[in-house]
Amino acid sequence: MTPDAPPPDAPPVETAAGVALTPTSWWLVVDTASPRLSLALLRGHELQAQWGVRSLHPSAHRVVADIAYLLERTGLRPKDLAALGALIGPGSFTGIRVGLAAVKGLAQPLNCPIATATTLEVLADAVLPLQQPTTVVVLNVSHRREVHGQAFSAGPDAEPRTLTAALTGEVHTVLEQLFRHVPKDCPRLLTGDALALLDDSNVSAFVGDLPRIAPPPWLAPVAAPRLAARLAAGVTCDAKTLTACYARAALPTG
Known part of the structure; x- marks a missing residue:
């Protein structure tokens, strides 16, 4: 590495x-x-x-x-x-x-x-290995329904590298801002200890069926x-x- x-x-x-x-x-x-x-x-x-x-x-x-x-x-x-x-x-x-x-x-x-x-870097590392270039979006619980979030680029031959700054805020707001700054034609996956917050109906509709990987x-x-x-x-x-x-x-x- x-x-x-x-x-x-x-x-x-x-x-x-x-x-x-x-x-x-x-x-x-x-x-x-x-x-x-x-x-x-x-x-x-x-x-x-x-x-x-x-x-x-x-x-x-x-x-x-x-x-x-x-x-x-x-x-x-x-x-x-x-x-x-x-x-x-x-x-x-x-x-x-x-x-x-x-x-x-x-x-x-x-x-x-x-x-x-x-913590966000290490959670992105935890999804390896990957079979193809992928945008890894990490979401951690911050406070109540707020999260820390950051997007990374990862692939079969490289460790995750940062695509965005780390943000804190309401989960939908953080996801919307992160998704604006990641490649639209690259597969995405979600990880982190805030995955349960994605089950909210509004957030669930926003993220769709993106794959989720539970954190270690x-x-x-x-x-x-x-x-x-x-x-x-x-x-x-x-x-x-x-x-x-x-x-x-x-x-x-x-």
Whole structure:
């Protein structure tokens, strides 16, 4: 997988010397932005352990204890980590803040590089492999009947790349704006944790019979290939410059 550039509305990242993930390099991926908190512990490119919370309303405040538990069960200490990965949102406001604070707390004393990805990027990655070029529209629950949404271009030989900015708003408004800016002659599919909102009669009529793919329950393991590619390319930040990604508001349609 080749490293993709951050989406246009993501926080800036540094370009530093790449991190060569050897078969003995331990690193940790943290996701508290999603409805289900998850962690993934890797050695090189191989997943060694993961931790996921089943509840859709987990307490992100427990993430420090969860990280400590995962490291303890695998016989590791924080100083054994060569790098960190973090999902920076959009998602739960409190979850993002608590999770990124935990990542910063780990990274700063170790001077660890941090690779980041958005939840929407990782959900687009989760639909691979695809048999033909496809527009992947990701919709995540934001608040009540609002969603975070973004469109990606994906295909058999390439990771998903951003087609639009990430938007937040009422589901029909977000979909209408996203569909305006994607190829009309390319197959489309929908994914994300907001698929149930598409059953509303007005929205259902708008999206028609577009295929839908349910998202994976935990995103930290799914994020690992994209984050490993960014570590190798030096597309990283440090504890001081790690910031969240919040989707911009969609404009009302008239």
